Amino acid sequence: MLDHMKGVRRAVAAAALLGAALVGCSTGGDGRADGAPEQTAPAATPATAAEPPPGPEGSEEPGGPEDPMSPGPEKVRDAFAGLQATLGDTCTPGAGDCAYHLGRVHEELTGLEAAMKNDPKGPGHFPEPLVWITDLNKSLDGDLSAENLEAHMKDLTGVRDRINTWMQDHPDDYR
Template sequence: MPSTTASRRALPVLLAGILLTGCSAGHDTASADPSPSASASTPASASAPASASAPTRRAVTQPEVRDAFAVLQATYQDGPTYKAGCPDPADCEYFLTRVHDNLDALDAAMKADPKGKGHFTAPLAWMDALRGALGQDTSFPNLDKHQKLLLGTRDRINKWMQSHPEDYR
């Protein structure tokens, strides 16, 4: 069933793309001005560099913390229970890989956030500890070996984020 596994691995990427598309719609500052001169202006990419007072926009490819966190939270509703063992190895591989990938995306979003790394000190430290335990090996056997730490990291970050609603609302 390689096509099923590939489809399951592609799902988080597809969901993140949909979330990013939905979140970026209607946030263009140039289109906020209804005056005729605003519609005749050149696109932001073709204009001169923005002034110091103009808002800066991040690249569309970088998810915001709230979007990355929402994708990670979805893993609470999807995934096998490990208390009784793993009933289907393919499901377990998909789930653990998904949690790992979602944590990586959240890590990148937190590091790129305008609030800076200092705001996310604890979650970034927990993800660094996980990365240190996994090393460069993100294979399913290694993720399965460290699944308690992987899921524990997700849970600690979820608890931390719940006490910082300004970061995900």
């Protein structure tokens, strides 16, 4: 999942760069819409365009905590928001939407687990939710097929709902 997030972040950065280039093209190539002569500037090479921005002040390391290109789990509040987005959704076992819905609940739980384990407060700050997710994963035994997710539907939604209740009692962790 982290590799997927890296790819998504890189694609977003590339799209932003392409969008900026297209804006330049649509206004005369140099960003000017007044018809003034075009100024030439050295073009960025692919190698320099792909370099991540410099890190925190005085650091040569790329990417600080707010660097959108740096890999890493979501923050707990963002991961929890994704999980909460599944609260109003339901599905009927055997229907095509059920595999998607339960897969999404599992994916959101996995993201929340990673965020909790990597939170600056430490994984010990989230003992109950992490145990519930670990127990759920043991029950699923790595089988994320539609049939297995549907067989564990009550487990998936139960863990989701228990974590929602737990987090509501810990507002500092998601606000």
